[in-house]
Amino acid sequence: MKKKTLVLVLALAMVFTFALSSCGGGGSAEKDEEQVLRVVTEATFAPFEFTEDGDDEIKGFDVDMMNAIAEDQGLKIEFINMEFDSLIPALESDQGDIIAAGMNKLAGDRAEKADFGDTYFESDLMLLVKSDSTLTSIDDVTPDMKLASQIGTTGGEYVQTLEKDGKIAQGVVLNQWTDSYMQLQNGDVQGVVVDKPVGEAYLNSHSDIAKFVGEPFGDHEEFAYAVQKGNTELLEKLNTGLAHMKENGTYDELVDKWFS
Amino acid sequence: MGVYLKGFLIACRGIPTTVWVSIVAIVLGAALGLLLALCSQTKSKVLRVIAKLYVDIVRGTPMLVQALIMAYGVPQLLQSMGSSFKWSNLVIPAIIVCGLNSAAYMSEVIRSGIQAVDKGQMEAARSLGMTRGMAMRLVIIPQAIRIILPAFANEFVTLIKETSVLGYVGVVEILRRGQLWNASSFETFPAYIGVALAYMLLTIPLSKAINGYERRRARKEAAA
Numbered sequence: 001m002k003k004k005t006l007v008l009v010l011a012l013a014m015v016f017t018f019a020l021s022s023c024g025g026g027g028s029a030e031k032d033e034e035q036v037l038r039v040v041t042e043a044t045f046a047p048f049e050f051t052e053d054g055d056d057e058i059k060g061f062d063v064d065m066m067n068a069i070a071e072d073q074g075l076k077i078e079f080i081n082m083e084f085d086s087l088i089p090a091l092e093s094d095q096g097d098i099i100a101a102g103m104n105k106l107a108g109d110r111a112e113k114a115d116f117g118d119t120y121f122e123s124d125l126m127l128l129v130k131s132d133s134t135l136t137s138i139d140d141v142t143p144d145m146k147l148a149s150q151i152g153t154t155g156g157e158y159v160q161t162l163e164k165d166g167k168i169a170q171g172v173v174l175n176q177w178t179d180s181y182m183q184l185q186n187g188d189v190q191g192v193v194v195d196k197p198v199g200e201a202y203l204n205s206h207s208d209i210a211k212f213v214g215e216p217f218g219d220h221e222e223f224a225y226a227v228q229k230g231n232t233e234l235l236e237k238l239n240t241g242l243a244h245m246k247e248n249g250t251y252d253e254l255v256d257k258w259f260s
Numbered sequence: 261m262g263v264y265l266k267g268f269l270i271a272c273r274g275i276p277t278t279v280w281v282s283i284v285a286i287v288l289g290a291a292l293g294l295l296l297a298l299c300s301q302t303k304s305k306v307l308r309v310i311a312k313l314y315v316d317i318v319r320g321t322p323m324l325v326q327a328l329i330m331a332y333g334v335p336q337l338l339q340s341m342g343s344s345f346k347w348s349n350l351v352i353p354a355i356i357v358c359g360l361n362s363a364a365y366m367s368e369v370i371r372s373g374i375q376a377v378d379k380g381q382m383e384a385a386r387s388l389g390m391t392r393g394m395a396m397r398l399v400i401i402p403q404a405i406r407i408i409l410p411a412f413a414n415e416f417v418t419l420i421k422e423t424s425v426l427g428y429v430g431v432v433e434i435l436r437r438g439q440l441w442n443a444s445s446f447e448t449f450p451a452y453i454g455v456a457l458a459y460m461l462l463t464i465p466l467s468k469a470i471n472g473y474e475r476r477r478a479r480k481e482a483a484a
Contacts, residue, residue, distance in 0.1 A: 186339065
């Protein structure tokens with residue numbers, strides 16, 4: 001009996017020591033080593049950032065671009081996946097150093113909350129509908145319809161404005177693009193307002209389900225990465241890295257890889 | 261300060277949706293819960309197993325998962341089988357899930373209420389010539405209701421808070437209002453403090469009312 005108790009106590013002691021040492025160890029190791037910059041993103045935005053087949057690995061244009069910039073500038077980065085509307089708060093609360101999430105720097109009050117870098121991609125909004133839909137453009141929507149888009153995006157604001165103006169019944173603003181596609185597929189909404197390259201990536205694999213209609217619309221978008229307000233040193237490094245990428249052809253390679 | 265007030269007011273605009281989803285769901289939950297509780301009390305083994313299985317499944321899975329299955333999974337499954345089924349409004353699966361969820365918890369509450377009524381009551385009723393069903397309906401359940409009322413109201417408070425997961429399927433309730441505002445303004449702290457206050461505006465008066473009821477009842481019982 002006594003022996004058993006002793007073993008139990010020893011085992012518990014080992015567990016605690018291990019737990020404590022692993023916390024402490026992690027902390028000091030982080031300080032000793034070169035700082036790893038935390039790049040926050042939201043990985044349902046193919047081809048900019050997405051995951052595949054239940055894999056944790058985030059891939060996409062933004063990932064390759066940030067890795068190329070980091071290599072060029074001798075920075076160490078790691079990607080952290082979170083909700084899109086948490087990205088800017090994450091920078092503000094120092095839970096991330098860089099946002100690379102196909103974020104439109106012209107939208108809303110974003111530029112007041114974070115410092116955006118040079119534009120690396122330009123886009124417009126498109127209307128995605130089911131392949132058997134009779135809608136032919138965003139101007140055809142009627143007050144009984146619902147359109148979906150993602151929270152915190154230009155498209156999300158666009159559908160909310162349509163709802164406010166009484167042009168549609170509801171602007172359904174969801175956390176993930178995949179939710180918007182799901183609602184379109186299930187018939188919960190009649191259309192999805194999405195950034196052109198992102199909708200194209202979806203159509204590449206789902207052309208039997210959906211199609212684009214009409215011309216691009218909405219405010220013009222400029223995608224840029226962002227850093228914490230006032231972190232000009234890092235922002236300049238990123239901008240220099242991006243400029244190098246554009247000069248040496250890496251940028252065009254990535255555009256070919258992800259957008260063709 | 262103005263930004264906090266704004267956050268609170270924006271969250272408050274979600275109150276009607278949260279409240280009516282909660283009310284419809286609790287009514288649905290109470291009805292189904294009573295049925296389940298009665299099933300679990302019958303002599304029929306099949307009914308007892310069904311009731312037990314239902315409660316285990318619902319209590320053993322997160323409501324968010326149930327909501328996603330009901331709102332997105334079910335239509336996709338039915339459509340893949342050639343049906344043209346779709347929810348006319350996603351608030352419907354949201355209410356169903358809240359109701360089904362609540363039913364599992366309510367059935368446990370009601371069962372404990374029925375069991376808390378003195379056994380002698382059933383025996384006395386039966387000896388007066390009532391059938392089991394009559395005794396349940398006329399003697400046991402009325403007393404059980406009084407016993408479970410506080411637990412019932414607590415379940416309602418829980419349900420109000422749990423409806424916050426419905427934002428994930430596109431229902432714009434209190435939390436979602438706050439999230440949407442945060443997404444455009446990035447006033448994270450005021451947005452979610454406003455959301456918290458809006459929930460408290462509903463739950464605290466309700467909890468206070470339950471406490472008051474319990475105190476009054478305790479006094480009455482002490483006097484009797």
